Amino acid sequence: MIKQIQNKLEEIEKKENVKIIYAVESGSRAWGFESQDSDYDIRFIYVRPLEFYLRLDKTSEVIEWQLDNIFDINGWDIKKACQLLYKSNPTLLEWCNSPIIYRIAPEFEHFRNISKQYFIGKSGLYHYLKMAKNHYAKYGQDEQIILKKYLYILRPILCCQWILEHNTNPPVRFETLLKYYFKGDLLEIVQKLIEEKKKMTEKDLIDKIEIIDSYINAQFKILNEQVENFRDIPNNNYDEINKLFLKYIKN
Incomplete structure (x- = not known):
């Protein structure tokens, strides 16, 4: 290739x-x-x-x-x-x-x-938070979700966390962000999702996972305030x- x-x-x-x-x-x-x-x-x-x-x-x-x-x-x-x-x-x-x-x-x-x-942290924060919200809005009330959408939501959330903590470009590789911010059950569950995605097609659905949904909703509430209050000098x-x-x- x-x-x-x-x-x-x-x-x-x-x-x-x-x-x-x-x-x-x-x-x-x-x-x-x-x-x-x-x-x-x-x-x-x-x-x-x-x-x-x-x-x-x-x-x-x-x-x-x-x-x-x-x-x-x-x-x-x-x-x-x-x-x-x-x-x-x-x-x-x-x-x-x-x-x-x-x-x-x-x-x-x-x-x-x-x-x-x-690098302007505010630009990155708005971009990634909007990306995560847009992906989640399509599946928020459904019982199932396309597997890749979970990853498309989680990655920009972690990018926001990285910018808030470091005020630098977040790592491109999701695995780097994942191991930096996740521990225990949540880390294991998301790593399994990544492995499953590599075996599946782009449109395959899975049942929604409560621990991931709870994390996403909690982060949206936290990030909304943190992003608005973030200040940097372009x-x-x-x-x-x-x-x-x-x-x-x-x-």
Whole structure:
């Protein structure tokens, strides 16, 4: 599969006339709880020739390459990536910290390094709490739930806890968060869910588990207040990102 992915990246470069400087896995495979039929969520950042950035007309900053049962492939232009870095976009920051890297150009290492300087805890907290609530809202009153949804709810809750405690990007791997925050029965139950998910399909249902539901509801009450009261100081200096952007498009 790695070879197929590399071939697709090369195909994108040729047909779109871009240079891909970073490509990673995102979603369940990066988080460490993919199912048997999980697709490959491939995300990339690319640079176009200099004249593209000097045009007066507005041009697309996104390449949506493929979406089917096997691959979900899309990428962002370096200009868009730099703008989102300034805003501490949580999705971009997860890409920067993905444990599964398909390609990384030497010059992109600096981008990953300075991403830590532009982290805004409040942005991450709002993002992850909203994500958890949206997933839970669909199943709150049902007796059964799609197994993966439990993990899709628990992971962002733990990401919120990490940000509140450390004010840094949370680990991408769910297992890291799980072992840091869970102990005893709850840890064992969730670890079993992860193992079960790897044997099941994306749509398989399970009966809801009381100890997990109680934990989720309790955390929502706690996090609502903590997130609203959280304060941090964003980095409002564009200089470092501007230098980075100019370096990429001039090379």
